[in-house]
Amino acid sequence: MINKKYILHEYYDYYELKPNLKIGIKNSPKDKTVTHNTIEVFNQFHEHKYASIFYQLKNPFYKLRQYEKVVFFENRKIFFHTYYVLFLIYRYLESIDFYNSDEYENSFAGLKSDKVKFRKKYRKFRKEIFDMCNTFPGSSKIYAVLFRMMIHNRPFTEIFLNIYTLIPIEQIKFKEDETWMKSIIKKIYLYFSSTPIHSEEIIYKSLAIVLNAYFRQKMQIKSSYALNIVNEILYILFGYYIKENSADLLRKIYISGRLGGLPIFKNKTSNKIYPDSVIEQYDDFFKELKKELPEISFISMDAERFFNEHPINMFFQLFPSEFLHPVK
Structure with a gap:
């Protein structure tokens, strides 16, 4: 019998925080030069992209x-x-650049959730599966299946595709002779990795939810002070303020x-996030996953708890690669 405890290790690389990052230096002065060092080191690892913007954020960072x-x-x-907050902001700034690019319009998001366009895409890829000249019919099959599901x-x-935003594609293992497959999988992943976003303010609001949750949950900052720092960052970046209070931003993310x-995170202060029919489908889906892959801890809960409580916590498990080393 195959030991299922080891199945995932055949397909994914696992990483953990480097030892020196797990425990802080005791009694070390928390002066402003450390903030400056943090921004400098981050910029070195990220090709100084957005460096001038990050230096403008020193004042709110000093408050941390x-x-x-x-x-x-x-x-x-x-x-x-502060380094991790820089990482979060960096990811959102990159996403805004992508949002304003032709690449975004040419992705799945560009179809604008139009079922007529979904059917045209489905027929196109379905036809390619049986095309004898198609070198990679498996790729066409994946596209066809996803469009049929849509x-x-x-x-x-x-929701299924949204969950995959919490699983870095870089961790998927491929054999040395399967580099071609990696590029295909990555291409499919990137194509479906965006949905229609109707304004940049939706992205700003998502960043506000993320920063507020990190300040409150990971740094134990009180609500009014946390929101003050969030708004200072948002105003420097976008000239934008969040109108909700800190407690509301934490509800039903x-x-x-x-x-x-x-x-892209949203929150609700009332009503259900998803209809009962979807929750029931995912309860059945998670039960099947739990039978097959009992070592995955996040599927030990039911679907409603998962969707209401868990995604932001899973998101905070995604660290910058320079903070990690492989688990042997």
Whole structure:
């Protein structure tokens, strides 16, 4: 009998935080030079993209110091949480650039959830499966299956694809002679990794939800102070303020869509996030997964708890690659 405990290790690479990042340096001064070091080190690892913007964020970052953990990284003392906040902001800035690009319009998002266009795409890829000249019919089959699912059960399918924003494609394992397959899978992933986003403000709001949750849950910052810092960051970046209070931003957080592989979060202060029919379908789906893959901890809960409580916590498990090393 195959030991299922090891099946996932055949298909995914696993990583964990480097040891020096798990425990902070005790009694280390939390002065402003550490904030400056943190921004400098982050910029070095990210090709100085958005560097001038990040230096403009020094004032709100200074307000995080009393809640910080000082760690030793790249032979310098840095603030662990500030570095992670930079990583979050960096991802959102990249997503906004993508949103304003031709690549976004040419992705799945460009179809604008139009079922007529879904059917045309389905017929196109269905035809390619049986085309003798098609070098990769398996690729066409994946496209066809996903478009068929979109036509017949879009709510279930969208949620399924939204969950994949929490699983880095870089962790999928391929054999040395399967580099061609990796490029195909990545192409399919990127094509479906965006949904129609109707305004940039939706992206700003998602960032606000993420930052507020991180400040409150991971840094234990009080609500009014956390929201003050969130709004200061948003105003510097976009000239934008969030109108809701910190407590409301934490209520019923869910993934409403995708943008270049980044989850776009929304929140609800009342009513159900998903209809009962979708919850029931996912309860059945998770039960089957639990039977097959009992080692995956997040499917031990029911669908309603998963969708209402879990996505933001899973999102915070995605660290910058320079913070990680492989688990042997």
